[in-house]
Amino acid sequence: MSANALAIAPRDDGDRTRDREAKARERERDSVEKKRKIVKSLRAGNHETVACKSAGLGARAYKDWVAGDSDFRDECERACAECEIEWGDNVKSKEKDSDIKRWQWLLERRFMGRWGRSENMRTEGLGVAEKIGESDELMREVQAVAAARLGR
Numbered sequence: 001m002s003a004n005a006l007a008i009a010p011r012d013d014g015d016r017t018r019d020r021e022a023k024a025r026e027r028e029r030d031s032v033e034k035k036r037k038i039v040k041s042l043r044a045g046n047h048e049t050v051a052c053k054s055a056g057l058g059a060r061a062y063k064d065w066v067a068g069d070s071d072f073r074d075e076c077e078r079a080c081a082e083c084e085i086e087w088g089d090n091v092k093s094k095e096k097d098s099d100i101k102r103w104q105w106l107l108e109r110r111f112m113g114r115w116g117r118s119e120n121m122r123t124e125g126l127g128v129a130e131k132i133g134e135s136d137e138l139m140r141e142v143q144a145v146a147a148a149r150l151g152r
Helices: 013-043 048-055 059-068 070-093 100-110 136-149
Strands: none
Touching: 013 048, 013 059, 013 070, 048 059, 059 070, 070 100
16 A cells, blocks of 8 residues: 555544634633632632732733633632631631731731731822821821922
8 A cells, every 4th residue: 555545634624613612612621720720729818929820820811811700800809808707717716826926917918908007008199108107197297298299
């Protein structure tokens, strides 16, 4: 038998369509698995960047998914809220335990807007990274000085 006799017949359009559909299903399964892994990682308290890296997803793709998929966005927000609730409950339940410092530290850093210490907060809208912890009046004074220097 000659080499020419074993020639492979060209593929028809039906084969190509089935290949494209199979690849699309595979991408969809991969996306679902990555989303599941991201949500699980967020629920464990990890930052979005770390959650994406662990799932093999880039930050841009994550932002696109969150913007374009309200169910996924809601699931991510719910996962972060569940984590915060769990950690807050751990602080409350361990009030007399030495472990409380660990949970407080985690909450202060992961959810700084709600749990961060006031002396570590930035003044709003001015970009001034002053440590403020003494009073609201001092905070207003710093903001007024910064605003005057910036011509606001």
